[in-house]
Amino acid sequence: MPGDRLKNVRPRPRVLVVGFAGHQGKEYLPVVQENAELVGGVDPAPAASSLAEKWGFPHYDALGEALEKVEFDVAVVTVPHSDHFPVCVKLLAHGRHVIKEKPFAVTEQEARQLVSLAQRADRSVFTLLQRNFHPAFQFAQENLARIGQPYWFSYDYHLNLAHPTTGWRALREQAMGGVLLDMGYHLIDVLCGMFPEPPRVHSAFVHQYQEMRDRRLEDLVSLMCGYSSTGLTGSLRISRHSHEKIEHLCVLGTEGALNVDAGVATLHAVGGLLLERHTWEGAKIDAVRSMIAHHLEHLDDRYYRQNHLQRQLAAVRTIDGIYRERLRERNELADRCA
Numbered sequence: 001m002p003g004d005r006l007k008n009v010r011p012r013p014r015v016l017v018v019g020f021a022g023h024q025g026k027e028y029l030p031v032v033q034e035n036a037e038l039v040g041g042v043d044p045a046p047a048a049s050s051l052a053e054k055w056g057f058p059h060y061d062a063l064g065e066a067l068e069k070v071e072f073d074v075a076v077v078t079v080p081h082s083d084h085f086p087v088c089v090k091l092l093a094h095g096r097h098v099i100k101e102k103p104f105a106v107t108e109q110e111a112r113q114l115v116s117l118a119q120r121a122d123r124s125v126f127t128l129l130q131r132n133f134h135p136a137f138q139f140a141q142e143n144l145a146r147i148g149q150p151y152w153f154s155y156d157y158h159l160n161l162a163h164p165t166t167g168w169r170a171l172r173e174q175a176m177g178g179v180l181l182d183m184g185y186h187l188i189d190v191l192c193g194m195f196p197e198p199p200r201v202h203s204a205f206v207h208q209y210q211e212m213r214d215r216r217l218e219d220l221v222s223l224m225c226g227y228s229s230t231g232l233t234g235s236l237r238i239s240r241h242s243h244e245k246i247e248h249l250c251v252l253g254t255e256g257a258l259n260v261d262a263g264v265a266t267l268h269a270v271g272g273l274l275l276e277r278h279t280w281e282g283a284k285i286d287a288v289r290s291m292i293a294h295h296l297e298h299l300d301d302r303y304y305r306q307n308h309l310q311r312q313l314a315a316v317r318t319i320d321g322i323y324r325e326r327l328r329e330r331n332e333l334a335d336r337c338a
């Protein structure tokens with residue numbers, strides 16, 4: 001009946017954008033507006049108030065003020081890494097859903113605290129990871145079984161930035177990690193969607209710039225992951241200052257190979273016969289669009305929420321484990337040298 005249909009039309013969620021004047025925040029503004037009501041924005045940056053005026057929503061310098069003055073259902077959070085945890089804790093304490101940039105959290109302890117706060121408040125905390133909404137990665141995920149038992153992967157992700165890192169990413173207290181946490185979070189999440197958590201990870205942290213070495217913010221990381229239960233082994237390399245910008249995932253299995261390269265997914269038989277090629281002509285923003293729309297539609301979906309949180313917990317645990325192991329090795333070395 002038409003009346004029943006009308007009853008089922010859900011109101012558009014009211015969104016507060018936190019960190020909207022930054023690079024990522026600005027990219028999301030039009031996408032959020034397509035799917036929700038933009039009811040306010042928080043950002044202390046000098047350019048924030050004129051940007052809010054242009055978009056037609058009230059601007060606040062601090063989250064506390066917005067929480068007092070504006071009614072909203074969900075916050076989209078795009079702030080530097082050091083601010084993720086305090087901002088999310090405050091939002092959950094006020095009973096708001098959170099859709100946030102990566103990383104879900106920096107340490108396993110903070111990740112566990114967020115999961116428990118989200119469960120207590122019956123709210124969602126969704127991390128924005130666009131590869132999960134990119135058709136090439138979706139093809140890889142859906143066709144993994146066709147390559148038999150995976151025994152090797154290699155995953156490369158490199159940028160070709162010509163200058164040393166600047167801004168908050170160059171400050172240890174705000175970045176809280178180098179390329180592994182920043183770019184690597186995406187890759188670790190992709191792998192967490194395909195394979196179990198790796199029980200053994202060996203890492204090499206490399207620095208192109210002395211100031212990054214001094215601040216213990218790696219410019220390049222190389223990881224070797226071992227999964228003793230299945231015999232799978234895999235390697236990742238992530239960097240900011242390579243000679244070219246590339247992203248390439250290759251998975252070898254007993255019956256074939258899967259590749260995602262420059263957004264194109266291919267499936268090969270052992271020996272190299274091309275079985276299927278999945279290309280996508282869409283723009284990068286289309287994956288972002290479906291990601292934001294999907295999360296906004298699933299805010300009250302407890303099953304989806306639970307799965308999402310468990311996967312983010314695994315990604316954070318993996319990265320935190322690698323950083324803690326590096327710290328342990330540094331401390332051991334320092335003790336030996338003392």
Ligand SMILES: NC(=O)c1ccc[n+]([C@@H]2O[C@H](COP(=O)([O-])OP(=O)(O)OC[C@H]3O[C@@H](n4cnc5c(N)ncnc54)[C@H](O)[C@@H]3O)[C@@H](O)[C@H]2O)c1
Pocket residue numbers: 018019020021022023024025042043044045063078079080081083087101102103128129130167168182
């Ligand atoms: N998914 C991706 O591909 C991708 C790409 C770039 C950045 N990111 C992520 O987005 C987040 C932001 O990165 P960015 O490059 O946009 O940084 P940015 O510096 O460009 O923007 C951050 C914004 O947050 C504001 N801010 C700082 N503290 C705040 C607080 N407590 N409350 C409200 N606003 C605050 C700053 O004024 C700034 O406008 C990071 O988590 C980063 O990892 C993701």
